[in-house]
Amino acid sequence: MLVAPLMVLLGQSSAGAVDTLCLPGPDKACIAGTLRTEDGVLPDVTITVTDEAGTAQEAVTSDTGKWSVQVDKEGTYTVALDKTTLPKDLDVAKSEITVQAKFGATLPALFDVRTSSYDASTSKVDELVQSGVNGLRLGLLLALASVGLSLIYGTTGLSNFAHAEQVTLGGVLGYLFVNSWGLNLWIGGVLVVLACAFTGYFQDRVLWQPLRRRGLGLTQMIIVTIGLSLSLQYVFQYFLGAGTVRVVQDNPSVRTFGSVTITNQSLVAMAISIVVLAAVGFALLRTRIGRATRAVSDNPALASASGIDTDKVIRLVWTVAMGLAGLSGILYALVVNGIKWDSGLQILLLLFAAVTLGGLGTAFGALLGALVIGLVVEVSPVVGMPGDFKYATALLILILLLLVRPQGLLGKPQRVG
């Protein structure tokens, strides 16, 4: 059901992903990079690319510091930077690097150019503040997706293991609309959310509501979500391949507040998340349909008996949840600068940790849980957890929490047994 919009990607995917200077083809590869210091870009620096046989090609960085070289053989290339063409006060840590060229891909060759006065070490407090801000950012994005996950669980009792794919779908559609079709980012973003919300409506219409009517057990429904997740993953891989694609081409501009560095896109993404989450919260607390949703989430049978059309509420919940997941996906793709077929899967664990931490089925619990999980994941490497294991901390919290307070922070105990 989600294949149709993606079909269009096929013809267009070759035009995406890279800077316009050099396009890789089926028998061509590109090696490219941007030379910059912490102060700005470096024009007019000579770069030499040498293949295994010793044939050399030269490139000079442009006004924006960019350079690229096209090669027509796969294999190892040595990329060397001519130090004499660097401005006087600059130095490069390693002036020769090797790159494995592969057809159809642009390989980055990055040089670490620094002014002599640059000091790479930062204080622990600064690191904490920076990772705290990153954590807040991750938490807000997780919250967008997990509120929907939690509401679906609350209203239907279903743990939707395909929720992560909806996050990926958001990013992938963003790539399609903005990068491939060249739409304005804002218009593209709105379209992404609408398209994802439609997939939610559609899914409930053709899949979940009929299954509820048939009286399929929850265990079986969970396995259906697993099947959906599996096929969506491979649908993404089918059209995108295994690489990362970007929603926008340009490198994001960076802003500095005190010791915190953050991209403009991240700032906007955080603002959008906060506004949307506040709107969802307001709707849940203050509007009729929101109250109905909370009633169904609390006790579907009772809500139905008191005249609430539960099917309508559930349909709305699916629609909104998928729209939010899509929004989370495109913002995630903008913030981490790219989306991959398994990007969503990587945060599935965090989503479930967040939802369980807050209390399965409670929307505000999911919000709280997501913020906590986001902070923990980003801050834990600073306080000594090896970076590779930062997701493991989320699992650790999940297991400890289930031991002491299985209903989560805001959940009610009768739900869990």
Next chain:
Amino acid sequence: MDTIQGILNGMMRETLSPQTAAVAIAVIGLNIHLGFTGLLNFGQAGFMLLGAYGMAISVWHGLPFAVGILFGLGAALIFALVLGVPTLKLRGDYLAIVTISAAEILRYVGRSSLLSDFTGAAQGIPGSQYRTPFTSLSLFGSGSFTLWPFNYLDVAGGAAWVRILGWIVLVALVVGLVYVLRGKAGLAGGAKVGAAVVLGVLAVLLVFFLFPVPNQSTGVNGWWVRFVAWTLVALCTFLVFLLVRSPWGRLLRGVREDEDAIRSLGKNVFSIKMQALIIGGLFGAIGGMIYVLPASTQPDSMGRSLTFFCYTALLIGGAATIFGPVLGSLIFFGCRIGIKYTASAYIPDSVMNAQQTEQFSYIVVGVALMLIVIFRPQGILGNKRELRFDV
């Protein structure tokens, strides 16, 4: 004609490969979880990975092979305890969430470069580092042989119709076997088992008649590892048969159908679930060890997808049945490779390139999983009434 023969050959090679047997063993374990006890374990690949790591790391670091196997089993046992203690008293989805997360974390940890002295990071441990003790146990000596020297090439000069006829007979035999096992052939007791065994043996002989695969006796992917793998599948199936017809097996079913009823009989439901989780996990660990013997121990090869394949195989064959896991695994791996080869043979490259046929086959798997659960939750061999359970 050659294309079809090529596809059929490929399907048979995949179906008989030791890795199919390995997954079948893991599915047998999963059947104890999902089929008999109603536990939603989404981390079976994690159990497999631990079994594989336990064996591979121990042997790599110079410990004896038997100790390696014990380490693998021990790791799976601890994993089951860690996952079970916090979740088995709660609703079923908590186990699902924790197992899928924990299996993923194991994979991340395995990939981490911090542990590359033990796990070989993302590259994994090459099979040559731990395979030798296993191959040196071989009873088959060196050289190579064809299992069943009499094959289709000896009849009518190997004409295509011999093979097609053989295929039809083979499919008929398998269908007959399914009928006998489902008890629709009007046989019971000894006659049923006898008929099943006769049909099964005939089917296997026919397979080797149709697919004369000469293979190394002992090498990486030779007869020895196949023999051990499929013997283990048979042993595990028999073991599960004994387990589930014991009083303990009835308790498992009782927990699946109605926990409270079992609790009211004074049984400790938590402990029964834990035992089931551990035993199924140990089968998973054994499967993992077999899985890596002809390959390398790579964390990414035992990720979420593998768990989902186990689910698909189990549900094709039929959960809560004895032979379902084995039948399901054979069909799953055979059909998936069949779909892939058919797509790459008949769909032009401009529509679907070689890479995409692989992904296409997995998309079909996912859709098939959904359709099976919705339209035939009991699978091929199962009993619909047995699967009305809920978490």
